[in-house]
Amino acid sequence: MTHDPLWITFIKALVVCVLLLGAFAYMTLIERKLLGRFQHRPGPNMVGPGGWLQPIADAIKTIFKEDLNVTAADKFVLVLAPAISIVFALSAFGAIPAGPAGSLFGFNPWVMDLDIGLLYILAATSLGVYGIFLGGWAANSKYALLGSLRSSAQIISYELGLGLSVLAVIIVAGTLNLREIVELNIWSVSPWLWPGLLLAFATFVISGTAEVNRTPFDLPEAEQELVAGYLTEYSSIKWALYQMAEYVNMLTASAFISTLFLGGYRGPRFLDALIPGVSEWPFIWLFVKMAIFMFMFIWLKATLPRLRYDQLMRFGWIYVFEFALAAALITGAVVAFVI
Amino acid sequence: MVAFVILAALMLAGGIGVVTLRQPVHAALALVGTLLALAVTYVTLQAHFLAAIQVIVYAGAIMVLFLFVIMLLNVSGERTGDKLKWLKPAAWASAGVTVAGLVVVYFLQRQPLPGAAVVDGALGGGGAERIGEVLFTDYLLAFQLVGVLLLTGVVAAVSLVQRAAPETRPQRGSAARSAPHEPTSASVTGVALDDELVHGGH
Numbered sequence: 001m002t003h004d005p006l007w008i009t010f011i012k013a014l015v016v017c018v019l020l021l022g023a024f025a026y027m028t029l030i031e032r033k034l035l036g037r038f039q040h041r042p043g044p045n046m047v048g049p050g051g052w053l054q055p056i057a058d059a060i061k062t063i064f065k066e067d068l069n070v071t072a073a074d075k076f077v078l079v080l081a082p083a084i085s086i087v088f089a090l091s092a093f094g095a096i097p098a099g100p101a102g103s104l105f106g107f108n109p110w111v112m113d114l115d116i117g118l119l120y121i122l123a124a125t126s127l128g129v130y131g132i133f134l135g136g137w138a139a140n141s142k143y144a145l146l147g148s149l150r151s152s153a154q155i156i157s158y159e160l161g162l163g164l165s166v167l168a169v170i171i172v173a174g175t176l177n178l179r180e181i182v183e184l185n186i187w188s189v190s191p192w193l194w195p196g197l198l199l200a201f202a203t204f205v206i207s208g209t210a211e212v213n214r215t216p217f218d219l220p221e222a223e224q225e226l227v228a229g230y231l232t233e234y235s236s237i238k239w240a241l242y243q244m245a246e247y248v249n250m251l252t253a254s255a256f257i258s259t260l261f262l263g264g265y266r267g268p269r270f271l272d273a274l275i276p277g278v279s280e281w282p283f284i285w286l287f288v289k290m291a292i293f294m295f296m297f298i299w300l301k302a303t304l305p306r307l308r309y310d311q312l313m314r315f316g317w318i319y320v321f322e323f324a325l326a327a328a329l330i331t332g333a334v335v336a337f338v339i
Numbered sequence: 340m341v342a343f344v345i346l347a348a349l350m351l352a353g354g355i356g357v358v359t360l361r362q363p364v365h366a367a368l369a370l371v372g373t374l375l376a377l378a379v380t381y382v383t384l385q386a387h388f389l390a391a392i393q394v395i396v397y398a399g400a401i402m403v404l405f406l407f408v409i410m411l412l413n414v415s416g417e418r419t420g421d422k423l424k425w426l427k428p429a430a431w432a433s434a435g436v437t438v439a440g441l442v443v444v445y446f447l448q449r450q451p452l453p454g455a456a457v458v459d460g461a462l463g464g465g466g467a468e469r470i471g472e473v474l475f476t477d478y479l480l481a482f483q484l485v486g487v488l489l490l491t492g493v494v495a496a497v498s499l500v501q502r503a504a505p506e507t508r509p510q511r512g513s514a515a516r517s518a519p520h521e522p523t524s525a526s527v528t529g530v531a532l533d534d535e536l537v538h539g540g541h
Contacts, residue, residue, distance in 0.1 A: 116467060119391035126399030137410055176467055
C-alpha cells in the first residue's frame with residue numbers, strides 16, 4: 001500500500017471538513033423534516049422548493065444575529081471553547097476509512113491510515129468534552145456551569161462504556177487499525193463470538209448516543225431545568241459552532257459504529273453475484289450505513305423521552321458499564337478457550 | 340528538529356503558564372496544552388501508541404477530572420498566605436536540583452544513558468503490539484503491582500467517601516422530595532472516586 005503525497009492528504013482533509021459541515025447543514029433540515037413526519041406535520045417546507053434551501057436561510061440568520069457580549073464572562077475561554085469543540089469533532093473523522101486502498105482514482109479514500117486509528121478517534125472525541133466544559137464555565141453563570149458540569153459528568157461516565165465495548169472488537173480483531181478491522185469482518189471469525197459482540201454492539205451504540213448528547217441522553221439541553229445548559233450564554237456564530245460540533249460528532253459516531261461493527265466501507269458480499277465488485281465500491285456503503293444510524297438517532301429523538309439525571313447516571317454506571325465489561329469478558333473467554 | 344524546537348517552546352510556555360497564571364482554570368488549561376504538545380512530540384518520534392495513550396489518559400481523563408474538581412469547588416482567583424511555609428523554598432530547591440542534574444548530565448555525559456538503549460530496544464518504537472508484549476511478559480510483575488496499587492486507591496477512596504447508613508428510612512413524602520438531590524451526591528462520589536483512582540496511578 002502506498003502513502004499519498006502530503007498535498008493530497010491536505011486536500012482530502014479539506015474535503016472531509018467541507019463535506020462534514022455540508023452534511024451538518026443538511027442534517028439539521030433532514031432532522032426537522034423527519035421529526036415533522038414522526039409528529040404528523042409537514043416540517044420546514046417554505047424556503048425554496050420543498051423547503052430544501054432552509055439551511056442556507058438558517059446559516060444567514062445565525063451569522064447575522066447579534067453576538068451577545070457577556071460582560072462577566074471569561075472572554076478568551078468563551079471564544080476558545082466552541083473552537084475546541086468543532087476542531088476535535090472535525091479531526092476525529094479523519095481516521096475513518098471510506099473505501100479499500102487506492103480505490104479513489106488511485107488515491108486512498110481516507111485522510112489518515114493510522115495503526116492506532118481506533119485509539120485516535122477515542123482520543124480526539126475525549127478531548128471534545130473540554131468544549132462543553134469550558135463553555136459552561138467561561139459564561140460565568142450558574143445555569144451554564146451546572147449544565148456543563150452535568151454534561152461533562154455524563155460524557156466522562158459513558159466514555160467508560162464506550163471504551164470497554166471497543167475492547168471486545170479489539171480482542172477479536174487483534175489490531176487497532178480501522179482498515180484492518182473492516183477487512184477482517186469480525187462477525188466472520190466464529191459464531192461463538194456473536195453473543196459477546198452483539199452485547200458490545202448494543203452497549204457501544206447506547207454509550208455512543210450518550211457521548212453525542214442525543215435523546216434520551218440530551219441532558220445538556222434540558223431546557224426546563226437549566227435554561228439551555230452550557231449553551232445558555234452563547235448566541236450567533238459561537239452557538240452555531242457548538243451545533244456543528246454536535247452534528248459532526250453524530251456523523252463520526254455513525255461512521256465509527258459502522259466501521260467497528262458493520263463492516264464499514266465494505267458492502268454485503270452476496271451482492272457481488274449481481275454486480276461484480278460492488279461491495280468494494282468506496283464511499284457508498286459507508287454512506288448508507290451512516291445514514292441508517294443518523295436516522296436511528298433522529299428516530300430515537302422522536303420516540304423516547306429524556307432521562308432524569310439520576311437515571312442517566314445509574315443507567316451508565318450500573319448497566320452500560322457492567323454489560324460492556326461482560327461483553328469484553330465473554331469475548332475474551334471465547335477467544336481464549338473456545339477458538 | 341524544527342518541530343521539536345517549536346513543540347519544546349510550546350511545552351515550556353505551557354509549563355510556565357501552569358505556575359504563573361492566577362486563575363486555576365487557566366493554569367489547568369496551560370497544563371492541557373503542555374500535555375498535548377508532549378503527545379505531538381511522541382508522534383514526531385513515531386510513537387503513535389504512546390501519543391494516543393498520552394492524550395486519552397492525561398488530557399482526556401486526568402485533566403478533565405482536575406478541571407471538574409476546580410469547577411465543583413468553585414476555586415476562583417488565588418488565595419494569599421500559604422499555609423505551608425516550607426512549600427515555596429522546597430519547590431525552588433527541587434526544581435534547582437532537577438535543572439542542575441540535567442545540566443550535569445548534558446555536559447558530562449554526552450552519550451545516551453545506558454538505560455536508554457534498553458528501553459528503546461524493549462519498546463521498539465512504541466507500537467501497540469510491542470508495548471503490550473513487553474508489558475505482559477518482562478514487566479508483568481510491575482504491571483500487576485500497579486494494578487493492585489490502583490485497586491488499593493479505589494478501595495481507599497470508597498471507604499473515605501462512604502457515609503454511615505441512615506438509622507431510619509425517610510418518610511415517603513420526604514423521600515420523593517429529596518430524590519432530586521440524590522444524583523448530585525452520587526455524581527460527586529463518582530468523581531471523587533475517579534480522582535483517587537487517577538492519583539493512585541501516579
